[in-house]
Amino acid sequence: MSVRSITLRETGEKFRVGKILCLGRNYAEHAREMKAEIPTTPVVFLKPSSALISSGETVIIPPISRELHYEVEMVVVVGKDGRAIPRASALDHVAGYAVGLDMTLRDVQADAKKKGLPWSVAKGFDTSAPVSDAVSRTRVTDPHALILTLKVNGDVRQRASTGEMIFKVEDLISYLSTIFTLERGDLIFTGTPEGVGEVRPGDRLEAELQSVGTLTVHVR
Numbered sequence: 697m698s699v700r701s702i703t704l705r706e707t708g709e710k711f712r713v714g715k716i717l718c719l720g721r722n723y724a725e726h727a728r729e730m731k732a733e734i735p736t737t738p739v740v741f742l743k744p745s746s747a748l749i750s751s752g753e754t755v756i757i758p759p760i761s762r763e764l765h766y767e768v769e770m771v772v773v774v775g776k777d778g779r780a781i782p783r784a785s786a787l788d789h790v791a792g793y794a795v796g797l798d799m800t801l802r803d804v805q806a807d808a809k810k811k812g813l814p815w816s817v818a819k820g821f822d823t824s825a826p827v828s829d830a831v832s833r834t835r836v837t838d839p840h841a842l843i844l845t846l847k848v849n850g851d852v853r854q855r856a857s858t859g860e861m862i863f864k865v866e867d868l869i870s871y872l873s874t875i876f877t878l879e880r881g882d883l884i885f886t887g888t889p890e891g892v893g894e895v896r897p898g899d900r901l902e903a904e905l906q907s908v909g910t911l912t913v914h915v916r
């Protein structure tokens with residue numbers, strides 16, 4: 697059964713998850729590997745809260761797909777409501793940080809891109825959003841100086857610094873809040889670095905965000 701809340705590790709405080717806002721192409725090297733243009737404004741899509749699972753749970757490939765990809769990402773947990781939030785006070789709206797996987801049905805997404813259709817199915821299916829517990833913002837000195845790592849069956853597949861993000865956390869909160877009211881418990885997936893690839897049933901994925909935490913899921 698999906699868990700629809702995120703726990704702040706220090707205090708045990710629970711955040712009921714609302715919308716899950718996700719960034720595409722927020723690392724230049726990943727945009728290049730996808731043969732996509734490097735964006736000048738953020739590329740945004742959504743996952744429903746029903747996509748959320750926690751560490752120890754299983755990612756299930758739906759019958760419409762034969763190609764599941766991992767994307768490791770830093771996840772921002774929104775702690776305070778806001779609209780049109782200035783960049784200078786953006787971090788006041790962050791409760792904490794977590795590590796997440798933007799699981800993607802790459803074959804379904806490629807077909808949608810070709811036909812000019814939305815990504816909702818490719819990105820928003822049940823179990824497509826595994827997220828770790830969160831660490832309080834006050835424990836993270838600089839969210840743009842953390843190493844993100846993803847291992848599949850023990851082998852490192854992705855490893856990069858969050859410093860390579862094109863749009864920083866402050867930019868994303870400021871920009872997104874001009875379009876979507878940000879609410880306590882919303883999550884922001886901040887994009888993946890290069891090295892994305894396929895996983896198959898039986899594979900074990902271990903995601904880590906330095907100083908923040910780890911997340912382990914299996915594929916079925």
Ligand code: MG
Pocket residue numbers: 718719720767769798885887888
């Ligand atoms: Mg992604």
